[in-house]
Amino acid sequence: xxxxxxxxxxxxxxxxxxxxxxxxxxxxxxxxxxxxxxxxxxxxxxxxxxxxxxxxxxxxxxxxxxxxxxxxxxxxxxxxxxxxxxxxxxxxxxxxxxxxxxxxxxxxxxxxxxxxxxxxxxxxxxxxxxxxxxxxxxxxxxxxx
Numbered sequence: 001x002x003x004x005x006x007x008x009x010x011x012x013x014x015x016x017x018x019x020x021x022x023x024x025x026x027x028x029x030x031x032x033x034x035x036x037x038x039x040x041x042x043x044x045x046x047x048x049x050x051x052x053x054x055x056x057x058x059x060x061x062x063x064x065x066x067x068x069x070x071x072x073x074x075x076x077x078x079x080x081x082x083x084x085x086x087x088x089x090x091x092x093x094x095x096x097x098x099x100x101x102x103x104x105x106x107x108x109x110x111x112x113x114x115x116x117x118x119x120x121x122x123x124x125x126x127x128x129x130x131x132x133x134x135x136x137x138x139x140x141x142x143x144x145x
Contacts, residue, residue: 013037019103020140022133023049034059055098
């Protein structure tokens with residue numbers, strides 16, 4: 001847990017294929033910038049699950065991140081920050097797909113222990129994230145069968 005203005009917090013960085021399938025999860029202290037967790041998140045994504053495009057928010061806007069994604073064969077769909085001197089063109093239709101990760105986070109927060117973060121230890125909280133993710137995947141599997 002990290003300290004921020006609101007007290008002790010943490011951030012959850014998720015790579016997902018859709019709103020029901022998280023592929024990689026990284027937990028960082030609340031004061032950590034999003035871009036600092038990018039390398040860990042990219043390493044956590046299995047090679048067989050590498051997508052054609054990587055959609056992320058403005059927190060991941062940097063030339064290094066774009067280059068790393070391009071080197072891995074992924075097309076980066078990341079909007080430029082408002083203070084960027086040389087903004088990158090963004091395909092807004094592709095960027096709309098980012099809401100799938102937001103929907104996944106919403107499904108995770110339906111589990112009370114995830115939403116309120118009762119756990120003091122990061123490893124315990126991350127274990128509960130994995131359990132909740134498996135339940136979401138199973139729930140979707142049952143609904144489609």
